[in-house]
Amino acid sequence: xxxxxxxxxxxxxxxxAVDGVDISVGEGEIVTVLGANGAxxxxxxxxxxxxxxxxxxxxxxxxxxxxxxxxxxxxAGGMVLVPEGRQIFVSMSVHENLLMGAYLRRDGGIExxxxxxxxxxxxxxxxxxxxxxxxxxxxxxxxxxxxxLVARPxxxxxxxxxxGLSPLFVEQLFSLLKDLNRDGIAILLVEQNTSMAxxxxxxxxxxxxxxxxxxxxxxxLLGNQALVAAYLGGGEAAPTEIPPHAxx
Amino acid sequence: MLIAQQLVNSLMLGSVYVTVAVxxxxxxxxxxxxxxxxPTLFMLAGMMGWAFAERGLPFGLSGPLPWPLALALAIxxxxxxxxxxxxxxxxxxxxxxxxxxxxxxxxxSSLGFLLIFENLVRIAYGTDAQRFPGPEADxxxxxxxxxxxxxxxxxxxxxxxxxxxxxxxxxxxxxGRGLRAIAExxxxxxxxxxxxxxxxPVVFVLTGVLCGxxxxxxxxxxxxxxxxxxxxxxxxxxAGMVVGGLGSIWGAVLxxxxxxxxxxxxxxxxxxxxVQVAVWGLLLLVLLLRPQGLFGHxxxxxxxx
Ligand SMILES: Nc1ncnc2c1ncn2[C@@H]1O[C@H](COP(=O)(O)OP(=O)(O)O)[C@@H](O)[C@H]1O
Ligand SMILES: [Mg+2]
Numbered sequence: 001x002x003x004x005x006x007x008x009x010x011x012x013x014x015x016x017a018v019d020g021v022d023i024s025v026g027e028g029e030i031v032t033v034l035g036a037n038g039a040x041x042x043x044x045x046x047x048x049x050x051x052x053x054x055x056x057x058x059x060x061x062x063x064x065x066x067x068x069x070x071x072x073x074x075x076a077g078g079m080v081l082v083p084e085g086r087q088i089f090v091s092m093s094v095h096e097n098l099l100m101g102a103y104l105r106r107d108g109g110i111e112x113x114x115x116x117x118x119x120x121x122x123x124x125x126x127x128x129x130x131x132x133x134x135x136x137x138x139x140x141x142x143x144x145x146x147x148x149l150v151a152r153p154x155x156x157x158x159x160x161x162x163x164g165l166s167p168l169f170v171e172q173l174f175s176l177l178k179d180l181n182r183d184g185i186a187i188l189l190v191e192q193n194t195s196m197a198x199x200x201x202x203x204x205x206x207x208x209x210x211x212x213x214x215x216x217x218x219x220x221l222l223g224n225q226a227l228v229a230a231y232l233g234g235g236e237a238a239p240t241e242i243p244p245h246a247x248x
Numbered sequence: 249m250l251i252a253q254q255l256v257n258s259l260m261l262g263s264v265y266v267t268v269a270v271x272x273x274x275x276x277x278x279x280x281x282x283x284x285x286x287p288t289l290f291m292l293a294g295m296m297g298w299a300f301a302e303r304g305l306p307f308g309l310s311g312p313l314p315w316p317l318a319l320a321l322a323i324x325x326x327x328x329x330x331x332x333x334x335x336x337x338x339x340x341x342x343x344x345x346x347x348x349x350x351x352x353x354x355x356x357s358s359l360g361f362l363l364i365f366e367n368l369v370r371i372a373y374g375t376d377a378q379r380f381p382g383p384e385a386d387x388x389x390x391x392x393x394x395x396x397x398x399x400x401x402x403x404x405x406x407x408x409x410x411x412x413x414x415x416x417x418x419x420x421x422x423x424g425r426g427l428r429a430i431a432e433x434x435x436x437x438x439x440x441x442x443x444x445x446x447x448x449p450v451v452f453v454l455t456g457v458l459c460g461x462x463x464x465x466x467x468x469x470x471x472x473x474x475x476x477x478x479x480x481x482x483x484x485x486x487a488g489m490v491v492g493g494l495g496s497i498w499g500a501v502l503x504x505x506x507x508x509x510x511x512x513x514x515x516x517x518x519x520x521x522x523v524q525v526a527v528w529g530l531l532l533l534v535l536l537l538r539p540q541g542l543f544g545h546x547x548x549x550x551x552x553x
Contacts, residue, residue, distance in 0.1 A: 070443055088436075089433060147440070
């Protein structure tokens with residue numbers, strides 16, 4: 001396995017956001033994580049990337065235990081997160097944002113890789129020296145993904161990348177993910193767009209209140225959409241009220 | 249002609265304010281932290297420069313050193329002191345309580361370090377002002393009827409060069425981008441591999457370099473140092489930073505020069521007693537009319553470098 005997390009828990013104050021989860025992503029695989037708002041998907045990805053410290057569990061990346069390592073160690077180890085809400089640097093130019101993806105790289109191939117990103121996203125190339133704040137939502141998402149790609153990941157994790165995008169951009173996004181995977185990059189995708197995510201993925205996990213309640217091959221989950229939908233809480237009362245931002 | 253001469257004089261005085269104001273701006277812009285030890289770092293460089301040049305290294309390790317070497321060592325002392333402050337205020341807090349900037353504690357502890365450093369210097373070298381044995385501070389040339397003092401010209405050139413170097417570092421280098429990324433969005437920066445624990449000391453090293461250099465330039469230009477030399481410069485530099493706009497480096501440069509100009513002009517026309525009233529009156533006026541300062545983007549400085 002490229003990435004393997006065992007018994008992973010994330011706790012904020014009194015909120016248990018992720019509760020002893022086992023999850024794995026194989027080399028070149030596309031895995032999707034589904035779940036209602038507040039299920040703990042973002043917390044899971046942030047713990048995997050090292051942005052929050054898990055309260056329990058182990059994370060192994062390409063055979064190396066990175067549980068107590070920094071985020072930087074994971075980026076260097078080939079894992080990079082495209083965070084929820086894109087989080088591009090709006091005070092920097094498009095080009096500088098891409099260079100941030102290469103922050104830890106010391107090799108000579110950075111400019112070549114950025115040129116390849118520009119080729120893939122001509123809109124970014126045209127706005128190369130403009131502040132990233134002028135980009136449209138879809139372009140910002142492309143920039144966030146481009147920035148992650150400049151880090152040369154073996155595994156890219158995306159947190160709700162289609163959120164707020166027009167249907168046309170969502171189509172483009174999913175075909176981009178397919179392309180990236182064909183180039184050998186493994187993908188861990190958190191999505192609200194259940195059916196598109198399951199059609200793209202090889203395997204899926206369904207989260208509810210910090211627990212994995214359903215998992216299996218994507219085809220199987222696709223065939224069981226009614227059950228998946230039930231866990232996603234569509235229409236039902238929101239899961240237990242949890243005070244936002246308790247503690248910390 | 250008199251006005252032109254005043255202008256020249258304030259440019260010289262301004263070079264010290266500018267350098268210290270930029271040091272304040274850097275820590276506020278990147279760490280959202282008003283670092284009160286900055287005036288003491290400035291003082292440390294001046295006083296240690298004098299001590300090394302007059303008395304040699306402490307504990308009789310050497311005799312008096314040539315003044316350029318003494319000043320170079322004094323700048324190193326300022327850098328080391330700055331790192332000590334980082335180690336015991338910022339890093340400690342960050343590790344224990346998460347985001348240190350949310351607490352008033354770094355501010356208060358930096359105030360504590362200000363007093364500790366200042367009093368250590370007093371204990372070691374007394375409270376008196378001391379004459380710095382550098383080049384003749386009055387060495388001057390006349391250009392078109394204007395008297396220009398050479399050590400102060402050098403100060404101004406060095407101050408502007410260091411600020412320019414700093415902006416180039418922030419714009420063009422990988423570490424500079426990392427610092428700006430931390431300033432704008434620490435979370436996104438961390439995710440991309442910027443290690444806050446490694447990069448925060450860089451801010452403190454730069455602070456030490458700026459303050460150390462300012463202290464050295466002050467010693468050369470004015471030929472006199474004292475354990476309290478940081479107090480006045482510190483408050484004027486803060487005024488300059490706010491006038492220029494929090495978080496804007498070139499704003500701090502201009503603000504520092506404006507404060508120096510205000511100071512020279514008021515001394516000339518109204519006498520030395522009116523300086524503080526004029527400088528702080530100007531500051532309040534700017535805050536009233538343009539709260540973000542002349543070059544600031546908004547009233548909050550963080551993330552604009
Ligand atoms: N920084 C935080 N501090 C406190 N609670 C948080 C924080 N981030 C998330 N939570 C809580 O953790 C739970 C899981 O949130 P999250 O991981 O964002 O879920 P999802 O991404 O699936 O919507 C929620 O109850 C949320 O309110
Ligand atoms: Mg989320």
